[in-house]
Amino acid sequence: MKSLGAFVLSSIMLLCCISCELITEKKTQVKDKLFPTFDSEISDTPANKRRFAEFIKVKLSPDVKNIYCFDDAIGINSDYMFSFSCNEATAQEIIEIHNLDIDTxxxxxxxSLQHDFDWWNKEDIRKLQKYxxxxxxxxxxxxxxxxxxxxxxFFDFDL
Structure with missing residues (x-):
């Protein structure tokens, strides 16, 4: 009888732990949907990876790393900045998915709309071909x- 009681008690405790984890995970998902997190201070956070998937819309392949992102969605205008490392194939996929054209x-x-970060060097960007x-x-x-x-x-913005 003792072992049955211990089994029932440990089963209840396990179910409670699983329930708490599920509730916490669901709460995080809802919060993230209402108030998405963009981490401009640390690369490759789970939030930055989620934002990358939402905005950039390419698979988070092994070549994609050092993902930084920032949002300014206060007021009537919004802008979203992403900096990351990737290979040429991933860059080409981004160009195709977003129907980007070479800006001649x-x-x-x-x-003037962009913010200043170590990972967003406007002088270096100015020298690159823009799509x-x-x-x-x-x-x-x-x-x-x-x-x-x-x-x-990647810079996504409205005026």
Whole structure:
């Protein structure tokens, strides 16, 4: 009888632990959906990987690392900045998925809307070929890729 009671008690405790973990996980998912986290201070956080998947829309393959991201979604305008390492194939996939075209004018990089971070060097970005897309109105996507360093920058914004 003693061992049956111990078994029942340990089973209840195990179920409680599993239930608490599920509740915590669900709470995190709901919170993340309502108030998504962007971590501009630490790369490759679980939140940054989730944002990468949401915005960049490519598989998080082994070549994708050093993911930093930032959002400024307060007010009527929003902008989202991503910096990460990836190979040429992943960069090409991003260009295709987002229907980005080579920006032959390559003048307006919207640097005034962007924020300053160590991982977002505007002087280095200025030297790269920009790929862009616009809905013809006020929503834009810019992408730069440094094939020598295998470094990518993605800027998503509206005005």
């Amino acid at each position: 004018i390559n003048v307006d990089n919207a640097f 862009s897309w616009s809905n013809g109105n006020n929503y834009h996507k810019y992408f730069w890729y440094d094939s020598r360093l295998e470094k990518a920058y």
